[in-house]
Amino acid sequence: MGNNLLKGKKGIVFGALNEMSIAWKVAERVVEEGATITLSNTPIAVRMGTTNALAEKLNCQIIPADATSVEDLENVFKQSMEILGGKVDFVLHSIGMSPNVRKKRTYDDLDYSMLNTTLDISAISFHKMLQVAKKLDAINEWGSIVALTYIAAQRTMYGYNDMADAKAMLESIARSFGYIYGREHHVRVNTISQSPTMTTAGSGVKGFDSLVDFSERMSPLGNATADDCANYCVVMFSDLTKKVTMQNLFHDGGFSSMGMSFRAMEQYLKSFDGIKDKDGNIIYG
Ligand SMILES: NC(=O)c1ccc[n+]([C@@H]2O[C@H](COP(=O)([O-])OP(=O)(O)OC[C@H]3O[C@@H](n4cnc5c(N)ncnc54)[C@H](O)[C@@H]3O)[C@@H](O)[C@H]2O)c1
Numbered sequence: 001m002g003n004n005l006l007k008g009k010k011g012i013v014f015g016a017l018n019e020m021s022i023a024w025k026v027a028e029r030v031v032e033e034g035a036t037i038t039l040s041n042t043p044i045a046v047r048m049g050t051t052n053a054l055a056e057k058l059n060c061q062i063i064p065a066d067a068t069s070v071e072d073l074e075n076v077f078k079q080s081m082e083i084l085g086g087k088v089d090f091v092l093h094s095i096g097m098s099p100n101v102r103k104k105r106t107y108d109d110l111d112y113s114m115l116n117t118t119l120d121i122s123a124i125s126f127h128k129m130l131q132v133a134k135k136l137d138a139i140n141e142w143g144s145i146v147a148l149t150y151i152a153a154q155r156t157m158y159g160y161n162d163m164a165d166a167k168a169m170l171e172s173i174a175r176s177f178g179y180i181y182g183r184e185h186h187v188r189v190n191t192i193s194q195s196p197t198m199t200t201a202g203s204g205v206k207g208f209d210s211l212v213d214f215s216e217r218m219s220p221l222g223n224a225t226a227d228d229c230a231n232y233c234v235v236m237f238s239d240l241t242k243k244v245t246m247q248n249l250f251h252d253g254g255f256s257s258m259g260m261s262f263r264a265m266e267q268y269l270k271s272f273d274g275i276k277d278k279d280g281n282i283i284y285g
Pocket of ligand 1: 121196200
């Protein structure tokens with residue numbers, strides 16, 4: 001049930017592919033809180049995914065765009081202002097993709113043209129979005145822009161590959177642009193660092209099930225779900241967080257502050273059972 005936290009606000013949600021997408025949950029929640037929105041995703045995702053069903057359910061329009069194309073982004077912002085009847089109050093960037101991950105290229109054997117694509121789609125698209133929005137003066141004063149990120153930007157996580165570099169860049173863009181956008185238009189720019197979440201993009205990461213289980217055991221509050229993330233986005237888009245900007249906000253059940261938990265230790269000890277020699281020494285392989 002909504003609390004009208006976003007009553008009268010207008011927003012753009014990028015990246016809802018299917019029901020599992022974090023952006024999907026965010027779109028549902030912001031509308032529940034009284035916002036009117038447009039949706040955007042790549043033309044192929046709109047054709048192949050189920051974004052149309054979401055648009056129908058929420059009674060909103062989809063504006064297809066490749067987020068690496070400045071022209072496409074200009075179209076999204078211009079059309080959104082037309083459809084929504086004025087400047088936008090919030091934007092969600094929920095976009096990520098690595099061809100190196102998809103093609104199972106390891107971090108010490110990256111294809112550099114694929115790395116460029118990873119960075120363009122997953123990080124530079126955020127800069128393009130911000131630059132386009134600012135040049136078109138498309139965001140209202142005290143508007144709020146959020147991009148989703150992951151803790152692999154700060155700490156090495158097995159299998160996250162070149163997406164870690166993309167996320168580090170994404171978070172840096174939020175700070176660098178957040179300074180300028182805040183100074184000139186009071187627009188705030190933040191990233192939310194979300195727990196591993198079972199989605200199409202998430203499940204592409206090597207050993208993702210184990211990663212979800214590990215962080216669940218490490219986090220005192222357990223992993224944050226996509227629904228939890230949607231709630232946090234609502235707060236970040238609302239007027240209750242007007243002075244929060246240029247931050248990377250961990251939304252991870254406490255994972256980022258943990259070193260070792262009881263639950264993880266128990267599992268860790270169990271996992272040695274099969275790999276000890278007859279004298280009980282661990283065989284490292
Ligand atoms: N799932 C997780 O574990 C997790 C954890 C932390 C952060 N995130 C981040 O959350 C965001 C959303 O991912 P998700 O987990 O909901 O997965 P998802 O696969 O549902 O969403 C990724 C979206 O990116 C879109 N996309 C890809 N290339 C694009 C392009 N060129 N232009 C526009 N859109 C494009 C896809 O169509 C898709 O809708 C990503 O930034 C992801 O890195 C996810």
